[in-house]
Amino acid sequence: MLKLTKTIMLFIGTLLLGLTGAARADYVTLDGKPVTQGQMLIADAGLAKLQASTAVPTPTDQFILRQTAAEVEITGVVARVRLRQVFENPYDERLETIYVFPMPENAAVDAYSFRIGEKVIKGVVKKKEEARKEYEQAKQEGRKAGLLEQERPDIFTQSLVNIPPRATVVANIEYVHTLKIDGAHYLFSFPMVVAPRYIPGQPVARGNVGRGWANDTDQVPDASKITPQYIPPGMRAGHDIDVTVKIDAGLPIQAITGVTHELAIHKGSETTATVSLKNGPVIPNKDFVLEYKVGGQSTMLAAMTHKGEGEDGFFSIVIQPKHSVERQEVAPRDIVLLLDISGSMDGTPIGQLRGFAEHILGTLNPQDRFNIVAFNNDLDSFASQYLQATPENIANGQGFIRALRSSGGTEMLPAIRQVLKPASEEENRHAYVIIVTDALVGNDAPILNHLNQPQFGRFRIYPVAMGSAPNDYLIQRAAEIGRGFSMRIANEDNAVEIAKRFAAKISYPIMTDLAIDWGQLKVKDLLPEPLPDLYADRPLVLIGRYEKSGAAKVKLTGNISGQKVVSEFDLDLPASETAHDSLPVLWARARIRQLTNKEIGNISNATQEKITALGLTHQIVTDYTSFIAVERDIPGDLSRNLRTEPVLLAIPEGMDHLFNDTTQAQGQPIFAQTPHNAPVMAQAEARPQVSAPPTAVGTPSRTNSGGSRGLGGGGSVGGVSILLSVLLLGVRSATIILNRKKKYN
Template sequence: MNALDELDAAARPRLWRAAKFLLFLLTEGAAVLLIGFAALFVNFQPAWSASLPPTGVARPGDAKSGSLLLKNEDGYSEAIRLGIDVDLTASGPTIRARVTQLFRNPSKDWVEAVYVYPLPPGGAVDTLKMVVGDRVVVGEIKERQQARIIYEQAKQSGKKAALTEQQRPNIFTNSIANIGPGETVLVQIEYQEPVHQTGNTFSVRVPMVVAPRYNPAPIVQSVEFKPDGGGWGASATDPVPDLDRITPPVLDPAEHAPVNPTAITVRLQAGFPLGEVKSHHHPVKTEKVDDGSQIIRLAEGVVPADRDFELTWKPAAEKAPSVGLFREHVGNSDYLLAYVTPPSVDNAMQKPLPREVIFVIDNSGSMGGVSIVQAKASLLYALGRLQPGDRFNVIRFDNTMTVLFPSPVPADTTNVGHATSFVSALKAEGGTEMLPAMRAALSDGNREDASHVRQVVFLTDGAIGNEEQMFETISALRGRSRIFMVGIGSAPNTFLMTRAAELGRGAFTHIGSTDQVEERMRGLFAKLENPAVTGLSAKFSEAKADMTPSVLPDVYRGEPLVLATKLDRLSGSVEIKGRIGDRPWSVTLPLANAAEGKGLSKLWAHRKIADAEVARTMRQSTPEDADKAVLALALEHQLVTGLTSLIAVDKTPGRPDGEMLKLADLPLNLPAGWVFEKVFGEREPLQKQPVERRADDARVQHAALKRPSPVAAAPAAVMLPKTATDADIKLITGGILLIIGLLLFMITRRQHVPL
């Protein structure tokens, strides 16, 4: 019996009808139905992908998680991939950092990669190494223009080259030329920085992302020259002349997965028994070593570079050491680093003067998200700490400004309540015009009033590019005011904060999460409410000393005085004197007791360079003299500055003649907690052509004022089109043809295939 005979009687008619139906499809209905299916599946490709892409070129659907695609004439190719490894060794008072950046080129092109990245403003960069295959090329310090010429010549000749340049003391750029198809190049820099101490807590901060900066539009004055040449000329003043070098492309987190994965390892050798060790913004795992030190690593292995890494540690004893003295011998000189924390004074023995406090809060677009929450919570806490007898005012700013009261008012219940309601209603939007707010805060109508201590508390993320204008404003207008900078958010501009606090004879506090608001603001008010140590001086008994800072600053409760000194010999002692309130204070340190330290000569030179820059800002030195001092120190101590760079060139040519070199500006993540639309404006449909915008166009607010928006012009942050294909037309056409085919089939079926 065959298979057909095995079917039951009910199944045989159904099978027979199905066979006749298939026979019909293969004859009379086949053409129409096949046309319909063909319309669904045939790919009418656009011009750039009419043929299969070569190796190394990807279609949008081929993108892997976390990868970027670059549009080119052949299609979309994967962008340069960057991996970062940060290795820190904290030895007593100093930190040696090694930052390794891995650049991998997955495309078929020869590429020049440019990456903008942050470093601590106190970091002295002195080493560059480039690893190509099994070759290690060590960089050299050159004057900036000379280093750039060497780099450009190597780039043109097809040689691999790496160039490390400083754009700000906390913003650097690595440029790597001639990375071949499928090739990986390692670039490693090293820097030295001091450990930071506040009270009983020691800390290190690793900035991981350069936040987008607000850049005020230039002021241009121009007139027409007269034919005789005796007329007026044209002049231009740009507050951010290096805008293109500090404005890398920024990824929209709604369109792209995070990039630039980063690993961090800290080898902590504190020099004393360790108590609590804490990472404030990243989960970590800790390994204890037999010698009492600890190794701290990120618990997740790698994390996106989108927020600062902060590690703090405390001694096992209740109190941290109040004095630290360290030495290093380099060449014919000795270098000394001293930490001295003055004792706290009992408030019961001395009643502090009432205060006039001017609170300034940044509510610009970059403060959107969690930053404005942190800033408002911090300011509300500060308002609640005002004492009877204090006076205060509140200023808020974005690209506009509001001064709450015409002049400072008493800190009574009514005024504080009004200020509380005002602050609670603030929203983040607009640009970051910081200068008018700082000028308003320093405007002092009671300059001769000695009955109140005048303090300015400035809460901001510092996301501006015209820092030098801020410093000049503070230097010119500070008067009797003391400026306390409160950095808000996951990636504040620490260079702006620390330099502004230094020029304003105040202090800098960072609040990176809402959990830190009360603790950090309590510490700030311990400084505000207690007398500073003033009138400080240092005298060496025997050695000839070149000390930095040359004029010692005031220090506040819990803060150490940090001295870096170059000595002709290590002998005798140093006596430090000052006044705590109206009481004299002094301490003497025998130099013979100094312990061995590492990298102290680099720290001394870096701080001397900062002194020269401050002297230029305060008009205590001419720009020419300041540059001369900076250049001499940088060349002698082999440091990267605004006038010197590190250059490394591989002597072996790599790029063949005739091969084009493509530029890739590596994009950065948006700092954690920021809101993209608050900074760059609302997203627009991607299929629309770009429209030229005016600065007064309200729709672009912060983005237009950032001059230009880094996202709009970023080749590495290409947003792939969502609706620019003809798939919808093909679906509709195919569906219509299928329906027609089925109708024809039904009609023909009734006429020819009765069932």
């Protein structure tokens, strides 16, 4: 009898193990680890291809960019980045290669050169057309040349021509930018890939100006320049990126966190550290984001100066006024959540969007009013007008948010037009527009131009950037123009935690009407101008020029909830200072930013000239100036044919769904199939969308939870529980049967 029991148990066990194995056989992870929630699932059929592609990416000759290394030096609040890009011509012909790559939106590119063999050819900044002309001429003459152009403040194109057969070229690019600061937290971001952007508008009659996958349209006339091609799905980029960051914070470093990547951290002294990627070079498919926390409670967080002999001096100061402010005594607010539910938000970002937006709704005060507008190709409003933030309305609003799913294109401009309306006389309350989006659109300028209209003065804009590689330019400028601030939710972040931080910030009073009394100091060309409003824990970063040296007590005044507040700090502007030579460049970039913001989307000739002059004087790349480097010593070689190839980019993390088999050969996102991109994206990405009721109070409904941390908990059993349950059932049944048999025997 015992033997029979054992046999039955063995049979059941074997059967269950087999079943479990069979159930798991469809999906595996690349590294062979157990499949867990949040990991990419790869069908077996595709695994072989992907594994093969990891070992031998694709036919070798498709990869021209071999390696990128970024060496970063952070001093105080300024980061200098030295990029080294190694290109290789795998062909027996001369090669021209075009590489579209991202940079931080506030980066000032101030050095460019390329090396071929032992020879280094340095670039100089010239007017954009002039530089392009020289490049084309060099191309015709067979001379080696490099051209670095700005397409957007955060998208650059490097063209290298006449790379000899089988030769290697190393391009070196340097840029500086200031860090983002939030309280004691300093954020350094290094973008690695330009994510595919939705291109709205009608195609223009002329030919495309660039070589990207999108056609130029009336809304995005340079669409073909900002839409680089991608590695086919299932394959990986031919090059990795290595990042090393040396931090000299000037203040005690309390903690360093790798937001998006695992880090190896070596602490030097109390104020210095060196950080590198823990697992070596990585696939360039998402931004590298590093955050560190510093100690110290002084009002002046950082002060840097630079002054050459007989020249004007430059200074940069970071001030964080210390005031004991109480949470705002509920000034009634109108809050609009403008939620991007386009196809590019699919996956982790849409789950995080739900978590973030739901939490924000939960923090509203009863006297606040709110509305929710979700947009992709269409607009879907929770209510036709602002609703009072009653518990019922909030619960219904949260139900509306939970039902949101991502698909379709990113028609952001109509959504903003819908939300921003001139205030009527009775609408004199503060209005906060919180835009949760990855901002992956090509029509940045019309959007920013609309936000810049003076009749929308009562609105403050708070963009929240989502995803692995958001459009940082649009996010930052929208916040700046809209007198708000931005936040970032990386795929690895806890959306609810960030929502808490965000809600806390907008519930503290804002310091307005800022003014500075410089005392005896002769300060000029101070930026930003006018001074922005100051939020709790957000420092004021100023950069300016001075004529004469001196020291003085500087007084910053402002207005918090109707009360005048004053902060004082000492500032010493030296007669000579050779350090911090990047300050003039940073000042020029800030000045260009100010000029551009005023006329965004419609830059006048006079402003273009001013920007050009700044670019040429400070030798930085702008919309109207480019770096050009031409080898002039050696005569050109025209003996071989010239072949032109773009550098293919890695598909940004979490965006594989935007690419399918039919576009594999082209490496284009699925919305690039026809000349008229916008409606095609809508069709191609269209999935069954559960949209909440279009008007008035939405029915609380939730079709699925997001994958976001902190949003929805799934109390769920796993494979072990299933196995144990069936075993229990089997053994219990067998025991009962055997007992009965025994009884009757």
